[in-house]
Amino acid sequence: MCLFTVLLCISSWLIWNQLDIHVRSDLIHQYKSIVKTTTEQAAQTAKPLIQANDRLSLQVYAKESIEKRQLDSITFYSPSQEILAYANRKNAAHISQRVTSSTQITSDDVTLGSVTVVLSTEPIESVLNQTTNQIILISLAVWILGIILLRSLFHVYDVKVSSLAQRIKNPQKSTPEASGFLELKPLEVELHEFEQKILDQQELSSNLNQLLNNQALQQVSKESENPELSVQTRTSSILYVKAMGLDTMSLTLSKKESARLISEYVNLLQQAAKLYNGFVQVQANGLTVIFGAPQTMNDHCLHAVCAASFLYRLLNNYNQQRHTQSKPLLKFQIAIHSGDVHCFNTPEQASMAIFGDAIFEAAQLASMARPGQILLSEEARKQPDLENKVVCKGPYNLGNQQGLLVYQVSSLEENYDQLIERQVKHISSLRQPA
Numbered sequence: 001m002c003l004f005t006v007l008l009c010i011s012s013w014l015i016w017n018q019l020d021i022h023v024r025s026d027l028i029h030q031y032k033s034i035v036k037t038t039t040e041q042a043a044q045t046a047k048p049l050i051q052a053n054d055r056l057s058l059q060v061y062a063k064e065s066i067e068k069r070q071l072d073s074i075t076f077y078s079p080s081q082e083i084l085a086y087a088n089r090k091n092a093a094h095i096s097q098r099v100t101s102s103t104q105i106t107s108d109d110v111t112l113g114s115v116t117v118v119l120s121t122e123p124i125e126s127v128l129n130q131t132t133n134q135i136i137l138i139s140l141a142v143w144i145l146g147i148i149l150l151r152s153l154f155h156v157y158d159v160k161v162s163s164l165a166q167r168i169k170n171p172q173k174s175t176p177e178a179s180g181f182l183e184l185k186p187l188e189v190e191l192h193e194f195e196q197k198i199l200d201q202q203e204l205s206s207n208l209n210q211l212l213n214n215q216a217l218q219q220v221s222k223e224s225e226n227p228e229l230s231v232q233t234r235t236s237s238i239l240y241v242k243a244m245g246l247d248t249m250s251l252t253l254s255k256k257e258s259a260r261l262i263s264e265y266v267n268l269l270q271q272a273a274k275l276y277n278g279f280v281q282v283q284a285n286g287l288t289v290i291f292g293a294p295q296t297m298n299d300h301c302l303h304a305v306c307a308a309s310f311l312y313r314l315l316n317n318y319n320q321q322r323h324t325q326s327k328p329l330l331k332f333q334i335a336i337h338s339g340d341v342h343c344f345n346t347p348e349q350a351s352m353a354i355f356g357d358a359i360f361e362a363a364q365l366a367s368m369a370r371p372g373q374i375l376l377s378e379e380a381r382k383q384p385d386l387e388n389k390v391v392c393k394g395p396y397n398l399g400n401q402q403g404l405l406v407y408q409v410s411s412l413e414e415n416y417d418q419l420i421e422r423q424v425k426h427i428s429s430l431r432q433p434a
Helices: 002-051 055-069 122-169 181-224 246-252 255-275 300-324 357-367 414-430
Strands: 073-077 083-088 098-107 110-120 231-244 279-282 286-291 331-344 374-377 390-397 405-412
Touching: 002 055, 002 073, 002 098, 002 110, 002 357, 055 073, 055 083, 055 279, 231 255, 231 300, 231 357, 246 255, 255 279, 255 286, 255 300, 286 300, 286 331, 286 357, 300 331, 300 374, 300 405, 300 414, 331 357, 357 374, 405 414
Parallel strands: 331 374
Antiparallel strands: 073 083, 073 110, 098 110, 231 286, 231 331, 279 286, 374 405, 390 405
16 A cells, blocks of 8 residues: 555656646747747837937837836847836846847848847746645645545455455355455455546646646736737827037036026927927927827918927027026027827827837938028928918928928918917016026
């Protein structure tokens, strides 16, 4: 009986060990596949943000990925391995068991950067450990029941053998039934049934383990995908305002003074955006005001031109006041471009980030503008809501790119011009340079 118990324990341990290795290997493989898919999705979403050099939106997207997809960390790199954006989950640094996946972000065979995603395998280990504990408890219960049953069976067998030996020692007239030989057949049947119960229990343990692992994999897949989140494309006009001289400002002003000066100019731009229902996004070297996203707007380009004209005049008045008081001032390059941008479908996400090639193209156009100019791209000039309302000079062929035609805003229709002039006078009278 002891030998049988030992053999039962060893065989159960071997079966469970092989099952655990197979399930763990299969689950880790599927887990890595999920992490790889998540990395490729992040690369596709981040591509337009990296092309636009929009690090703020990239950082927002990284933090959002950590929260929505339950990642441990996500890092976006430039081709020179400079970190463009990074976000990690709290206490992620203390996790030792993790899966890492990296992929290149390319566009037309040009490497824009790379993204690395790290995801902990602790959920898998937790499920496997739980399953292991359950199997151990089940095995112990089976072993205890088996030992009790075996002891009972051997006790019955000992009684029958003792009875038979007693009858042989004291011969009596008896029938085969009375001799006890026919009683050995039920004992064989019981041993067979006990063996079948052990096999059934092992099959039950295997099915239980497979079920728990499938549930864990479904949970991971559910967390790595968000079916409610989608991206919408909208035609908009982008007013890009690029500050000049930010790199040399630190030579003449302290950090506190620089921050205060920039804050004052940002307030002016936010007033223009709010007055004409624009959406403000902070860029690396300036600001964008987007008209037509996330909220749709039929005359988005006219709003953009009016906001640019209002801002240009307001900045001129403000700079004249600062010059009179011998205070530092900033000059800006202003440009407007129309095109498709992308935003998320939910209000919470849409208010966090808008991205697209149109923002990058508006930034390029602004870098060609001189102080005192408001440049319009050809796409913006063709917008129907500008017809008979805006007078432009041009077109001009700027830069080395063939077919890059731009226009310069000369004036607006008289009613719009008078309205903007009144708005500028009113706000200028309320503001005094700090």
